[in-house]
Amino acid sequence: MLSIGEFSKICGVSAKTLRYYDEIGLIHPDEINGDNGYRYYSIGQLEKMLWINRLKAYQFSLEEIGAILDWEQDHFEANIYNALNRKRRGLQEKLDAAAYTLNQISLDISNVEKGIPIMSYLQQIEVQLVETVPMNVLSIRLKLSSDHYAEGYGAYFSRLYEKIATEQLTLRGSPMTIYHSPEYNPAGNDTEFAIPVEEAVTGTRDLPGGLCAKSVLKGSYTQLTSVYAKLSEWIDREGYVLLKSPYERYVSDPHYTLPEDRITEVYFPVKKK
Template structure:
């Protein structure tokens, strides 16, 4: 009595795998039927052959392509399997790195959108005192021509990031050496800064934070941002603080996120100290 054979429909039912997949596996030389009826062309599989299906599913779960499975299923040496598995582990680690980078990028961007929504919904535009955490940012010194879109979506800066094989995340921050010159239209040079996902070399970084600042959100177009600077100046004078020369603009939402300039949210920082009494 010969071994029991199962029709392709029965294999589909038993192994929870579609007829289409079984036909494709046959075409790729991964799993072929034990018998094909001459007249009808029906495919039949032995129980031993069916046991290849869980193995195929496990290889697929592990990230192997059908072409890569062929040698394993036909039988090969441990040395070949060892090398193939090591290569697959390296490949998946690189894929994991890329996926984690994408997750970090989109999460940080999403956090900025939530921050902007909170600022807009609650009309948060009062001056506050804030400690700015100390951290290192990638930077690039550039000419400034009061073209905010060109500075924030910055081709030169992005090309620089590509050249050093890094990736950026979070808000663009621009440092102005003198906020007085900036609001008077006399600023010609700025420093563009942003956080990196990958570690960067010491010479590529600039220190940001580690000081107390007067902080205020500016809602709306960048063309009216001077009004918020004047608000900060008046507030610090009234409360007995001295402003340093430099200022920072942190672009929470801008041209990267929306074309509606009325929905732009920018946070301004100016370093401050107490007046001597």
């Protein structure tokens, strides 16, 4: 048996953290002395603690780690393989976004050196008035916080594509995200993930067509706020008002496209004042 101090030293985790892990049920001492309350861990628990450390280093939450450690051994390898792949995709997206941001900062610095106003790029965002056609969409609508957008997009679109494959539905367009919240709320926004399909089945609804102000972004999703700002400015200047929830249509698949090459169409349903 190892004392909590010995176990702490071997695993590189403080005794305070080990006590907290005990409180939340992540890893319990193998034995607690009833007389003095001293905690002891078995040699066999070292591997479990190494798992916890490893998964923490991979940026899994403690809640996620607890769920992983509770998986049945018969399916553990398959489940951990899938979980690691999902985490790798998420981390790669963050790395790509960071690389894109670094490149944008370098471009801004270069423009300042040349005397070019940084915000002049807004003048290059084009807006056009288009008439969209009605669509039948398979969708999932829920409250989603900003911290979970990236993971949520993949998870919920994957669920929709699974339903399309299972029920042999006919695709009629690119995936879309519709934003129903009247204002931005970091704690959670009314978000609908939708994919146009031919058949009307459980989970589908009609998305009306109509007049829209449209802009196309080629680049990282971090630039979408600039497109939204440009569309809002254009709508106000041209004498229109927003009629329904704005939505984005993803022409390129983010899993197979670099951030700088992604193409996103943004639609603002409008009417004349």
